[in-house]
Each structure stands twice: as structure tokens, then as C-alpha cells.
Amino acid sequence: MTFVGGYWVLTTQHEIIDTYDMEVELFSIWMKNQGMTKATQQAYLSDTRSFLHMIYPNEIAKLGKIDVMRFLSDRRERGAGDEARNRKLSSLRAFFKALNEMEHIQINPAALIAKSKQEKNRIPTYLEEDQLESFFQSIAGKYQHRNMAILLLMAFAGLRVGEIHRMNIQDLHQDGSIHILGKGRKWRVIPLPESMHQVLIRSLDERIEPKQSKEQGFFISQFGRRLSVRMIQTVADQTFEVLQQKMPALNGLKLSSHKLRHSFATMQIRSGTDIRTLQELLGHSSIETTQIYTHIDNKQMKMAMDKVSSKIPLSISSRN
Known part of the structure; x- marks a missing residue:
């Protein structure tokens, strides 16, 4: 109507x-x-x-x-x-x-409309290291090695689903790096740990033969086509379902493929990676986007406060 x-x-x-x-x-x-x-x-x-x-x-x-x-x-x-x-x-x-x-109209009525202010410093959902270990132990099935490579790229290289979908055979280099086409058609180079590099090589060795010989996609579906974004998400979703069965405490969380990227960023920050390097690894155009990962949990805050406790003058307690 x-x-x-x-x-x-x-x-x-x-x-x-x-x-x-x-x-x-x-x-x-x-x-x-x-x-x-x-x-x-x-x-x-x-x-x-x-x-x-x-x-x-x-x-x-x-x-x-x-x-x-x-x-x-x-x-x-x-x-x-x-x-x-x-x-x-x-x-x-x-x-x-x-x-x-395209010279079809003269104005842009949406140009000066302000964006809504979104909640800042919202802590992203992520998996702790022991939860990640259990997550990867949950990978099984006919395409186990392919799926292992896909999920490792999310959780330990910080790749987006779309970036994995676009990956081609030639993007994996002999020096152990992968060249990734990210948002805004910007390329970034990620040096992989040797263990992950070997998983990708094995996945490539077991790569399903594509229906079209010219198909260069790194990950191929059982139907012989480049693995779709939806199927990559499904691989993660199904593994999360198994994990939540093993760890009921996670049932209240909305777990998805992107949470693995959050987990990667959180691990990097906790390991001391500076925010500028993390921005490059994640392929963020703005450092403000990366700053959401600088959250600190209670354990780290307590450790920080303990560092200054020895500097409190002892005479203060005697005045009470």
C-alpha cells in the first residue's frame, strides 16, 4: 500500500x-x-x-x-x-x-545526516585460550583438515569470513605468508606461524578438485565450487554447537565466526602486541575500530594495582 x-x-x-x-x-x-x-x-x-x-x-x-x-x-x-x-x-x-x-541528480540528501552514536568500549565476545583449545578439538568430519585450516585462519590470523572466501591458491606464499584482499580492496600480508603454514599446505594437498579448471579458490566445496561465505559461517556454527555441548557455560553467548576474530585480537593485546601492529594484522582502516580490543579483564587490573601497592607509604596505616 x-x-x-x-x-x-x-x-x-x-x-x-x-x-x-x-x-x-x-x-x-x-x-x-x-x-x-x-x-x-x-x-x-x-x-x-x-x-x-x-x-x-x-x-x-x-x-x-x-x-x-x-x-x-x-x-x-x-x-x-x-x-x-x-x-x-x-x-x-x-x-x-x-x-x-553519474550526473543523474544534483544533490545528496543523505550526505549531511549524522550517524547515530554507538556504544563505545563495549567488550566484544571472545573465547578464552582453554575454550579455543576445546573448540579446535571439536572439529571433525569428512572435511576436517579443510575446516581446521579455515577456523585457524579466523582464530589465529584474524581473517574475516569474506577474506577466507576470496582466498586463492596463489595467496599462500612459500615464505609462509598469506596475501589477503580485505575491505576496501586493500591487500595486507600476514606472516603465518610455521605450524599454521603446514596446515594450509596440507589443506591444499587435499583440496577438492573444482568443476572448472580455472577456479583458483583456496577452499572448494563438495560441489566443486569456491566455498561460499554462508558455508564458511556454517563450518564455524557447527563447531560452536559441539563446543557449547561440552561447555554449557557458553550457551548464553551468541557465538559466531566473527567471535574467532575477536578472540585473535584479544590474545594479541594480552600478549603485548601494540595497537598499531594489531590494526595492520586485522586490516582496519581506522585505529578507533581496533581500540575496542584494548579492554582489560579484572585479573589484569588487579595485577596492575598490585604493582603500586608496595609504593604506598607504610606510615599511612599507622595514622588510623
């Missing part, structure tokens, strides 16, 4: 798609030329189509800041949190920027 001229009118998805077909096509072309990943393109298009559905049948060129804010307010009322709201705003900023650069 769309409110038009004082009346509610029944509209179909096809009508909305036809109305904004040119704008969506221009946006798609722009995103591809920007080198955005397929996952980013799909996410941006999904948010944009939701927006277009809401503003139909208004012309794009006549939209203003209020139209974007009305959409964001509607999403918040439907349950979207600050993070989801900011992602939708980023999608619309990109959408209008694309149309502007």
Missing part, C-alpha cells in the same frame, strides 16, 4: 522496480566500478530497495533530507539498532553519491 493523492493505493513490487529501474542500474554500475565486494553490493542494494519502496512514487531528484530521516526513523521503530541504522545510512549515502557522480 502506498499513500498517493490522499488515498491508499495497492502497489506491486514490480511497479516499484520499474519506476526506479534506471537509478538501481546506475547504482549497481557505480558500485562495481568502485570495486565493492558482492556482499557489500547486495547489502547496499537491499537497504536502497527498502528505501525506494517507502518513498514510492516520488521522484528521486525531488527527495530531500526529511525523506531519508523519515526512512531511518521508520527502521528504528521496526527494531533497528544504532549499528543497523548507521549501515542503512551508509547505503543511502552511497546510493545518492552514485547518482550524483
Whole structure:
């Protein structure tokens, strides 16, 4: 239903798609030329189509800041949190920027809308070292070595799911390093420990023969295609399920593939890795993103306070 001229009118998805077909096509072309990943393109298009559905049948060129804010307010009322709201705003900023650069419109009504302030210093969910050990003992099945390599790359190299999905055979080098294509199409080089390098070599030796000989994906599915993002997430999810059966105390936590990346970052900080190096390892464009991992648990805080306890003047206690 769309409110038009004082009346509610029944509209179909096809009508909305036809109305904004040119704008969506221009946006798609722009995103591809920007080198955005397929996952980013799909996410941006999904948010944009939701927006277009809401503003139909208004012309794009006549939209203003209020139209974007009305959409964001509607999403918040439907349950979207600050993070989801900011992602939708980023999608619309990109959408209008694309149309502007493609000379389809003259303004970007989303450009000056402020992002929501998100909760800072929120401690990410991560696994302790003993929990990680039990996690890797939970890996089993026909593709055990492949899955072991995938999960090691998350938990002990800090890779994102999408980065593992994009990994090619030639990205593993003889010197033990891997070259990773991360967010923003930025490459980073990660020197792997020898033990992990050997696991990857074994995984490559046991690599399933792809259906197409030109397929260079490092990890191949049982169907002979590059392992999908969803399947990589499933590998982690299934292993977490086994872990939670062994460790019921973890049942209250929302464990997912990204939590392994959190675990990697936490281990690095606890081992004394400086935040700038950690930023490079994680492939963060901003050091502010990396700073969420500088959380310190109670044990470390107690150790820090114990260091100064010997410096408290003894005469203080005698005054009481």
C-alpha cells in the first residue's frame, strides 16, 4: 500500500522496480566500478530497495533530507539498532553519491545526516585460550583438515569470513605468508606461524578438485565450487554447537565466526602486541575500530594495582 493523492493505493513490487529501474542500474554500475565486494553490493542494494519502496512514487531528484530521516526513523521503530541504522545510512549515502557522480541528480540528501552514536568500549565476545583449545578439538568430519585450516585462519590470523572466501591458491606464499584482499580492496600480508603454514599446505594437498579448471579458490566445496561465505559461517556454527555441548557455560553467548576474530585480537593485546601492529594484522582502516580490543579483564587490573601497592607509604596505616 502506498499513500498517493490522499488515498491508499495497492502497489506491486514490480511497479516499484520499474519506476526506479534506471537509478538501481546506475547504482549497481557505480558500485562495481568502485570495486565493492558482492556482499557489500547486495547489502547496499537491499537497504536502497527498502528505501525506494517507502518513498514510492516520488521522484528521486525531488527527495530531500526529511525523506531519508523519515526512512531511518521508520527502521528504528521496526527494531533497528544504532549499528543497523548507521549501515542503512551508509547505503543511502552511497546510493545518492552514485547518482550524483553519474550526473543523474544534483544533490545528496543523505550526505549531511549524522550517524547515530554507538556504544563505545563495549567488550566484544571472545573465547578464552582453554575454550579455543576445546573448540579446535571439536572439529571433525569428512572435511576436517579443510575446516581446521579455515577456523585457524579466523582464530589465529584474524581473517574475516569474506577474506577466507576470496582466498586463492596463489595467496599462500612459500615464505609462509598469506596475501589477503580485505575491505576496501586493500591487500595486507600476514606472516603465518610455521605450524599454521603446514596446515594450509596440507589443506591444499587435499583440496577438492573444482568443476572448472580455472577456479583458483583456496577452499572448494563438495560441489566443486569456491566455498561460499554462508558455508564458511556454517563450518564455524557447527563447531560452536559441539563446543557449547561440552561447555554449557557458553550457551548464553551468541557465538559466531566473527567471535574467532575477536578472540585473535584479544590474545594479541594480552600478549603485548601494540595497537598499531594489531590494526595492520586485522586490516582496519581506522585505529578507533581496533581500540575496542584494548579492554582489560579484572585479573589484569588487579595485577596492575598490585604493582603500586608496595609504593604506598607504610606510615599511612599507622595514622588510623
